[in-house]
Structures are given as structure tokens and as C-alpha cells.
Amino acid sequence: MVASWIAGIVLAIAQIWVFRYQVSTDSISYLDMSDGVLKGSDWHRLINGVWSPLYPFGLGIARRLFSISAANEIVAAHWMNLGFFVFAFLCFEFLLAAMFSKTAVGNESRAGANASSLPRWAFLMIAYSLFLWASIHEISVRNLRPDMLMSGFVYLASGILVKMHGCSPRWKDYSSLGVILGIGVLAKEPLLPLGMLILFASLFVVNNWKAALKMSVGALVILLSLGSLYFVPLSHARGSFTFGESSRFNYLVHVNRAQPEVYLQSPGKARGSFTHSPERIFTSPPSYAFPSPEQVTYPLRFDPSDWIAGVEPHVNLKTQVGTVWRNASQTAALLSQLYLVIAGVLVLGYFSRAEISRPLTKAWPLWLVGLTGCTMYLLVHVEPRYVAGFIALFWIGIIFGFQQIRPMGNRKWVIVGAVTISASLLFPLISRTYTRSFQSGLRPNVDAEAAAALGELGIHSGDHVARISPFSYDIAMARIARVQISAEVDFEHANEFWRSPAPLQEQLLQIFASRGAKAVIANSPELTPVNRAEWIRLGSTQYWVWLPSRLCN
Numbered sequence: 419m420v421a422s423w424i425a426g427i428v429l430a431i432a433q434i435w436v437f438r439y440q441v442s443t444d445s446i447s448y449l450d451m452s453d454g455v456l457k458g459s460d461w462h463r464l465i466n467g468v469w470s471p472l473y474p475f476g477l478g479i480a481r482r483l484f485s486i487s488a489a490n491e492i493v494a495a496h497w498m499n500l501g502f503f504v505f506a507f508l509c510f511e512f513l514l515a516a517m518f519s520k521t522a523v524g525n526e527s528r529a530g531a532n533a534s535s536l537p538r539w540a541f542l543m544i545a546y547s548l549f550l551w552a553s554i555h556e557i558s559v560r561n562l563r564p565d566m567l568m569s570g571f572v573y574l575a576s577g578i579l580v581k582m583h584g585c586s587p588r589w590k591d592y593s594s595l596g597v598i599l600g601i602g603v604l605a606k607e608p609l610l611p612l613g614m615l616i617l618f619a620s621l622f623v624v625n626n627w628k629a630a631l632k633m634s635v636g637a638l639v640i641l642l643s644l645g646s647l648y649f650v651p652l653s654h655a656r657g658s659f660t661f662g663e664s665s666r667f668n669y670l671v672h673v674n675r676a677q678p679e680v681y682l683q684s685p686g687k688a689r690g691s692f693t694h695s696p697e698r699i700f701t702s703p704p705s706y707a708f709p710s711p712e713q714v715t716y717p718l719r720f721d722p723s724d725w726i727a728g729v730e731p732h733v734n735l736k737t738q739v740g741t742v743w744r745n746a747s748q749t750a751a752l753l754s755q756l757y758l759v760i761a762g763v764l765v766l767g768y769f770s771r772a773e774i775s776r777p778l779t780k781a782w783p784l785w786l787v788g789l790t791g792c793t794m795y796l797l798v799h800v801e802p803r804y805v806a807g808f809i810a811l812f813w814i815g816i817i818f819g820f821q822q823i824r825p826m827g828n829r830k831w832v833i834v835g836a837v838t839i840s841a842s843l844l845f846p847l848i849s850r851t852y853t854r855s856f857q858s859g860l861r862p863n864v865d866a867e868a869a870a871a872l873g874e875l876g877i878h879s880g881d882h883v884a885r886i887s888p889f890s891y892d893i894a895m896a897r898i899a900r901v902q903i904s905a906e907v908d909f910e911h912a913n914e915f916w917r918s919p920a921p922l923q924e925q926l927l928q929i930f931a932s933r934g935a936k937a938v939i940a941n942s943p944e945l946t947p948v949n950r951a952e953w954i955r956l957g958s959t960q961y962w963v964w965l966p967s968r969l970c971n
Contacts, residue, residue: 467663467723556806571602596637600644784815
């Protein structure tokens with residue numbers, strides 16, 4: 419529907435405009451990885467134990483083609499997210515087209531029987547609303563992450579699976595699946611186990627599983643061959659075979675509860691002890707050093723798996739059940755936004771006067787992929803951006819089952835239900851994301867201003883700095899300035915620094931300096947008349963800097 423495309427593009431552009439300067443720590447890591455695509459850089463920089471290479475590869479290609487400056491690269495990367503959103507939307511359109519091609523065949527086979535119990539326009543209204551809810555509100559384009567890209571490959575693979583339903587197996591379809599899933603693995607590691615499940619499910623989708631068996635094996639070979647562009651060089655770098663370290667790292671942090679979550683000093687329920695975790699250099703407030711010989715903005719999060727040497731995940735039934743319960747609660751909170759969708763399915767089932775098994779069997783590949791994707795994250799860690807696309811796919815598959823059953827008794831309730839469900843999904847996009855945030859989109863690029871001011875003070879590309887901030891994500895300025903944050907006060911205890919006595923503050927600052935920090939950068943410090951003279955404000959921004967060299971002069 420044209421209206422859905424217009425609404426989607428407008429919402430995406432508005433979100434990008436509002437949040438065009440915003441980054442997270444993993445966003446900065448992706449930008450650092452993208453440096454490997456630039457002239458004179460090392461392509462192996464794209465190979466990372468936790469972050470997959472396709473997204474930073476795309477960022478790097480754009481930066482190389484358009485010669486984007488350091489001050490503008492974050493904004494430019496956000497506008498690239500619009501392209502990834504369009505890609506996901508096109509993949510979703512392919513999925514819908516595949517679904518309706520099956521509906522047409524089903525209707526013809528019934529020789530003119532009135533088989534469309536749910537009007538096409540009503541289904542499309544709900545489907546597009548689910549897509550926009552998942553893509554704009556939950557996955558979003560506000561941060562530089564590959565989740566939108568991954569959702570596109572999931573929709574694309576699901577569309578091929580739907581097209582294969584009830585048909586004879588063909589090498590063309592299986593080759594396409596292998597290529598899509600293989601490239602998807604380069605976008606995000608979880609598509610490897612999910613891709614294997616999709617290939618396995620395909621054996622039960624086609625009408626001759628024996629003939630399809632060798633084709634699915636061929637598709638698996640294609641998947642692994644493309645995926646090997648990531649895990650072969652990673653295995654070589656690590657000295658042992660691995661498909662990626664993301665699942666291992668996340669299991670250690672979110673299931674075994676290694677603590678602190680960012681600084682990894684205690685392995686929690688895991689086995690072993692950390693041999694290369696960030697060094698604790700001060701007790702109160704807790705402060706850490708984590709320099710890297712490689713020029714990266716934030717070594718602590720550039721490749722989090724670098725810090726987990728010596729520790730192996732340990733599966734414990736009690737902690738695993740607790741993790742699943744915690745993640746299920748978060749998923750339930752997300753599902754609560756879809757209460758009208760769930761209610762709508764029950765209403766459709768009632769008015770269709772059909773057995774509930776019919777909708778479940780008609781589009782089972784869709785809801786199975788959606789359910790499996792959610793379950794996969796449920797075992798380790800759930801965030802809305804991880805599971806929203808799978809939740810949307812699950813409900814689209816369920817609702818689509820009502821396309822091919824007997825007519826409903828009262829269509830006016832179908833119309834009312836479709837409009838109500840769509841409105842309930844689209845309302846959060848407008849009310850929560852934009853109405854209170856447009857003013858923030860008018861602010862200047864304070865990170866670029868602070869980076870320029872830092873350069874004027876003699877801090878240049880490649881220099882090491884320390885930081886004191888109550889936030890974990892305000893490191894865009896360091897990326898623009900091309901400096902390395904090699905030490906910091908634990909951001910959860912940053913305010914303790916400013917409440918500490920002046921001698922203790924001075925002691926920690928000197929420790930940072932002794933560890934090679936040419937500057938200590940603070941975000942919105944609580945300065946007093948005693949220490950204000952020691953700090954310099956970076957332009958008109960909220961950043962202040964302490965320079966050890968200034969005290970010596």
C-alpha cells in the first residue's frame with residue numbers, strides 16, 4: 419500500500435533527523451570497524467568476535483565513496499540507516515507478495531469458492547502496521563546497528579519459504595535461500611542457527627522432502643561458504659575454530675552474570691577466571707584502564723570478547739531458568755503493546771467459524787520462524803530490537819491463516835477490528851518517538867564542537883584520554899577527534915568522583931595521567947570553586963577537560 423510506504427519513509431526520516439547525532443558504544447565500534455574499508459587500512463579490522471562485518475562494511479564503503487569527514491560521519495551513517503530501512507521494507511513486500519500468490523492459487527483450486535475470509539486490504543493494514551511497529555518503534559533507525567538489516571534478510575528468506583510451500587523442490591529456490599542466509603550471517607551471527615532451522619523446515623514445506631534433501635545440503639554449503647568470510651579469518655585470529663564469540667560473551671554476561679557487566683572482574687557462575695579483563699586502577703570510585711595497541715575509540719567495547727579469556731560459560735539449570743523467566747517477562751511487556759492484535763486473532767477465529775488449527779497450518783513456516791527467533795533470544799538475553807521483527811512475523815503468519823478459510827459472518831466487525839489494531843500499533847510511533855523529541859533535533863552538533871575545541875588544546879588523533887561520565891554512550895566526541903578512551907571511572911559511579919575530597923580527585927587524575935592519558939574528559943561535571951580552575955570547558959558544550967600538561971606549565 420502506497421500510504422504505508424509514505425508513512426514509513428516519513429517516520430524513518432523524522433526519527434533520523436531527531437536522533438542524527440546519537441550513538442551507542444556498539445555504534446562507535448561499528449564505525450571503528452568501518453575504518454578497515456578506507457584506503458591504506460587493514461581489511462581485517464572488519465573481523466570482530468562480537469560485531470558482525472556486513473554493517474560496518476556498508477558504512478565503510480559509503481565513507482570511502484563520498485569522502486565523508488570525521489565531523490559528519492555519524493550523521494551520514496544515520497542517513498545510511500534510511501537505506502537499510504528501505505531494504506527491509508522491500509524484503510517485507512517480497513514476503514507479502516509470496517503470501518498472496520499462495521492465496522490466489524488456493525482460491526483457484528476451490529473453483530470459485532468464497533475463500534477469502536479476511537479482506538486483503540484489512541490484512542495489509544494489520545501487516546504493514548506490525549512491520550512499522552517493529553521497524554520504526556522497536557528496532558528503530560536511531561542508532562547505528564545492524565538489526566534492521568538482519569530483519570530484511572529474515573523477511574526475504576521467509577518469503578522464499580512461503581513460495582516453496584506445496585511446490586516441487588527446485589535448485590533455484592534453495593540456492594537463493596543459501597545466498598540470502600549466508601549474507602545474513604555476515605549481518606548478524608544469530609542468523610546462522612536460524613538459517614539452519616529454515617533449511618530444515620524447508621524439507622517439510624515442499625512436496626517431496628527426499629528430492630529436497632540434497633538441495634538443502636547444497637544451500638547449507640552456500641550458507642557456510644559465505645559465512646566463512648567471517649568465521650574463517652576470526653578463527654585464524656583466535657587460534658581456534660569459532661563461528662563467532664557473540665553467543666559466548668552474552669551467555670557469560672547475561673546468564674552466568676559476570677560482573678561488573680562492562681568491566682568484567684568476576685566471572686559469576688562461569689568457570690575459570692579472567693586473565694585479560696580491564697585493569698582496576700582505583701577502588702573508590704572504581705576506575706579501570708583498558709588501553710589497546712590498535713587505534714580504536716573505545717577498546718572496552720570495540721571487541722568485548724577480547725576481555726573474556728580464561729573463562730568458559732557454565733550451564734546451570736537454576737540460573738538458566740531464572741534467565742528465561744526474566745527474558746520472558748521482558749517479552750511479555752513487549753507483547754502487551756500488541757494486546758489488540760492478540761484480541762483480533764481471537765475475534766477472527768470466532769467469526770470465521772473455523773478450527774483454529776487451520777490458520778496454524780496454512781502459514782506455519784512464518785510463525786515458526788518468528789517463534790524460533792524469539793525463543794533463541796529468550797535463552798540468553800532479550801531486547802526489543804532483537805525480537806520485534808520475529809514477533810511481527812509470528813503474528814502475520816497467524817493472521818494470514820484466516821485468508822484461506824470460510825467466510826466470516828459479519829464483515830463490519832472485521833473493518834472495525836483492522837482499523838483499531840492498526841491505530842493501536844501506529845499510535846506509539848507518533849506519540850512516544852516524535853512529539854516530545856523534535857526540539858532535540860534542532861540542537862547543534864555539540865560533539866563536533868567539543869572535538870574541535872579539544873584539538874585546539876593540543877590533543878590530536880591517536881592520543882589517549884580518560885573520561886568521567888555518568889553515561890555509557892557519550893563517546894561520539896572521542897570518535898570525531900580520533901582519540902582513544904583508554905581509562906575511565908565506572909560510569910555508574912561517576913558522580914562519586916565529584917563528591918570525593920579534592921585530594922582524592924587529584925590522586926585519581928594523576929593516576930590517569932601516569933597511564934598515558936593526555937587529557938581527562940568529563941561530561942557535565944559537578945565543579946566546585948576549589949577545582950573549577952583546573953578544568954577547561956570545550957566550547958559551549960557540556961564537556962570539560964583536565965590537562966596534566968597544563969599543570970606542569
